[in-house]
Amino acid sequence: MVRFQGGDRPAFAQLVRRHKAALFTFALRHVGSEPTAEEVVQEAFARIVQHAAEFRHASRFSTWIYRITRNLCVDELRKRALRRHPSLDEPSRGSDAEGLSLGERTPDSRANVERAATSIEIRQRVADAIAELPEEQREVFLLRELSNLPFKEIAAIVGVEENTAKSRLRYALERLQEALCEFEEYARALR
């Protein structure tokens, strides 16, 4: 980031390559829609470019860009809540939707075949369980499990105390444990 601030444009490409995958996954898990997640990530990097001169390195670059992405995701969810009808790209939430988008579910019956496999079933159930988490718990869980950020940095991104971030993560884990209890033996076998 220091090099990019000094006018080194190739350094920005390095930043993109380093963070794009984790940011996209975080946004995707957050907003549940791939096109929306891509828009969010593009917008996040655009804001990095626009405000690069204002970054004073008081915090880590990852904290800064995750905070931008998280805020964009929150804004997107708020906008979506205001819309009365679901988008065709939006995945449905809940056990009946099973994490698939409306467009995916409607025309194609092959998804039912794939869901027969156990691993796929577990993956879907996990995705559903994460999607069912309250937003404030889900974002902390994703930041910790997906990006492996320390609690101090997560607290800075979310804008809460560190202990609050830890409590939210604990609640998230307990909810997931409850939702996935039937796979607990499977999980122990993964050790």
Place this chain on the structure above:
Amino acid sequence: MDCEKFDSVMIDELYGELDELTSAAAKRHVAGCARCAARLEGLRATRRVAAVSLASEPAGLEERILAAAEHILPPQAARPRWARAISLAGSWAMRPQTAMAAVFLVMIGTSVLLLRGKSTRAALGDGVTVTEQGTPAPAAPPELMRTPHEPAMASAAPFAQPPAAEERPVAALQRSAKGASAPAGRGAADALAFNQERDDAPDERFHAALRSYRAGRFDDAARAFESLPSSDPNAPDLWAARSVRDGKGCRAAVVRFDKAAAHHRRATAGSDALLEGALCYRALGDAAAARARLTPLLDADAYRDRARAELDQLEELQQASGAEGEVASPSKAARARPAAATAPAAAAEATGGASAAEPSPASAPGAPPADVSGSSKSR
């Protein structure tokens, strides 16, 4: 650690953010508490099941991000080459290693300048130094301190100070023997070593000149003797006069004998110069001048007999010619020359007996240099 305390740190333990001490305490508690162990293990199993993997990103995501950034960024003006060079040099100069190296070089340079300035002041300063005996003396010129063997040492005499009354006898003896003094500011022991070291070279040069003289290269010998310092105890000026006499004749040599006699007045070398000068004057036919130089020798025990014999011979020659004080004709001088050429040998033979009481190496052309250097009592 109890269950309540473990509960407060369970998340940190689960994600490995506890310090070693607290983590060890938590592990000890878990080992002894089945309930807490089950809770921790349950959360670990959940983490394993709910592990979130990276989603496959849409194709071309990176290119689209970069393209969007390019629209935002201002067009990049091609920077001049010199601006890039300055930028590179600036970034290099701002490296901490460069700064440390610069500081180190400044320290070294400053130290060298300070040390050089100090040594230069010490060398050129005309401050008073104190000898071992406490006698104040001006410091010797730096060239004397640096090159004690150079001919410039001949001019060191004016800097010499007479030995202090309380100076060590050995140092005083060495000073008088060598005819030179050590640079001021040195102790007596240092002066002794200094004189020995400094006189080695003139002795060697005197021996070389003496070898030229014995080989019959009188012109070379004369130049070599004249290049030696006049303070040399081997009386090189007397030997230079002998070389000129044997090479060019008495007419050219008499003035040098007179100078040597004046320089070594009341010394054996001075008496030799008087005697040999008198013989030269006699050979040139100047009986009055010869008599004037032989007469003072009548007061010297070692030279009295020889001087009387020469005066008698001079008287006989004058009576034979019938005219006292008459200047000899050139043909007579030419006839007398072979006798003058043998004068040194005769003088040596004449003073040889005297040297038993008072060694006179300067008067003995064939005397070994070792004996010459032993003429410490000649002055």
